[in-house]
Amino acid sequence: MSVGWGIMGTGNFAGAAAAPAIAALGDAGRLVAAVSRDRARADAFAAKHGAARAYTAYEDLLADPEVQVVYISTPNAQHAEQAVAAARAGKHVLCEKPLALTVADARRVVDAFARARLRLGTHFQTRHHTAFAETKRLLDERAIGDVILVQIEVSPGDAPLRGWRTDPALAGLGAINNIAVHAYDLLRYLLGAEVGEVTALTEVGRTPALERMVLALLRFHTGVLAYVNANQNVPYYQPDIAIYGTRGRIVGIDCTRPFRDGELRVLTESGERVAKHSSRDAVVRSVAAFNDAVVHGREPNASGLDGLRNVQLTDAVIASAREGRLVQVAS
Numbered sequence: 524m525s526v527g528w529g530i531m532g533t534g535n536f537a538g539a540a541a542a543p544a545i546a547a548l549g550d551a552g553r554l555v556a557a558v559s560r561d562r563a564r565a566d567a568f569a570a571k572h573g574a575a576r577a578y579t580a581y582e583d584l585l586a587d588p589e590v591q592v593v594y595i596s597t598p599n600a601q602h603a604e605q606a607v608a609a610a611r612a613g614k615h616v617l618c619e620k621p622l623a624l625t626v627a628d629a630r631r632v633v634d635a636f637a638r639a640r641l642r643l644g645t646h647f648q649t650r651h652h653t654a655f656a657e658t659k660r661l662l663d664e665r666a667i668g669d670v671i672l673v674q675i676e677v678s679p680g681d682a683p684l685r686g687w688r689t690d691p692a693l694a695g696l697g698a699i700n701n702i703a704v705h706a707y708d709l710l711r712y713l714l715g716a717e718v719g720e721v722t723a724l725t726e727v728g729r730t731p732a733l734e735r736m737v738l739a740l741l742r743f744h745t746g747v748l749a750y751v752n753a754n755q756n757v758p759y760y761q762p763d764i765a766i767y768g769t770r771g772r773i774v775g776i777d778c779t780r781p782f783r784d785g786e787l788r789v790l791t792e793s794g795e796r797v798a799k800h801s802s803r804d805a806v807v808r809s810v811a812a813f814n815d816a817v818v819h820g821r822e823p824n825a826s827g828l829d830g831l832r833n834v835q836l837t838d839a840v841i842a843s844a845r846e847g848r849l850v851q852v853a854s
């Protein structure tokens with residue numbers, strides 16, 4: 524079975540990462556159509572990525588009977604409405620992060636897909652980095668004992684906010700929605716647990732300005748503590764993670780951001796093992812996993828519920844930073 528994909532939003536990530544990942548599906552899937560607000564951009568994108576049809580109205584993409592999956596890659600504020608419209612049109616959706624800007628909207632999206640019995644995925648491709656597939660396996664078999672503490676850094680270097688990301692109405696948040704969400708999701712995934720409470724600081728303090736740096740301390744229900752530093756205002760990449768267990772440690776260097784080559788260092792009683800890993804194909808793996816979930820009627824990794832949990836967590840992070848208090852995470 525070849526799954527037909529349609530792309531909403533012909534921007535950077537769709538062109539550089541998602542469309543090539545759909546092309547890499549081979550016989551399992553293909554790009555059928557793309558939609559842009561602009562005729563020339565729609566045609567150019569479709570021609571470049573081998574889509575048969577190019578639309579300028581989002582409803583036309585949703586009415587295309589050959590499109591089974593819609594990949595949503597538009598500004599953050601549009602995700603919820605577009606996803607609900609896709610569910611109404613009978614399409615599965617792989618939605619870029621964040622799933623929505625508010626908890627109520629994220630819940631509405633999840634409910635719409637549950638009612639329609641369609642697959643909803645949130646695009647947290649870091650889960651599909653081979654370094655983290657290996658880390659998850661090691662943690663699940665308790666190779667480093669019980670996890671006590673995690674430190675994670677996600678920085679793409681100095682990256683000023685540009686375009687729609689400068690508009691709070693379209694972006695919602697700054698570095699939190701741009702990059703921190705991947706780290707929050709990765710921690711939930713690796714630890715298999717939810718966050719109970721959060722305390723956070725941003726460089727813009729208690730103002731509503733869009734942040735480029737956010738430090739969060741998380742306490743999971745299991746008792747594990749985590750420190751997450753997501754920033755886009757330091758000069759160099761810093762995409763590392765350290766997971767401390769009662770019997771060992773896992774350190775990932777250059778692992779928490781896409782399109783990097785890095786390594787995983789696993790330290791246990793039997794010594795240190797170092798393995799090279801690359802996140803260059805994480806998007807390919809993640810799109811293939813969603814395609815597979817559609818074909819086999821499985822819950823995607825990451826799911827819509829993961830998207831909702833992430834919005835609940837980011838809500839708590841920004842409330843803590845803006846109100847200067849420890850915040851319990853709703854669930």
Ligand SMILES: NC(=O)c1ccc[n+]([C@@H]2O[C@H](COP(=O)([O-])OP(=O)(O)OC[C@H]3O[C@@H](n4cnc5c(N)ncnc54)[C@H](OP(=O)(O)O)[C@@H]3O)[C@@H](O)[C@H]2O)c1
Nearest residue numbers: 532533534535536537559560564596597598599619620687
């Ligand atoms: N998973 C990841 O690692 C990752 C990485 C980067 C981005 N993302 C997510 O992907 C989404 C797109 O990000 P991007 O970096 O690709 O952004 P982008 O390059 O600006 O692309 C967004 C596209 O959305 C369409 N659009 C519709 N209404 C728009 C509006 N009012 N203003 C601007 N564009 C509008 C535009 O396509 P047309 O002009 O053709 O209509 C635009 O090219 C975001 O939700 C972002 O969070 C995820």
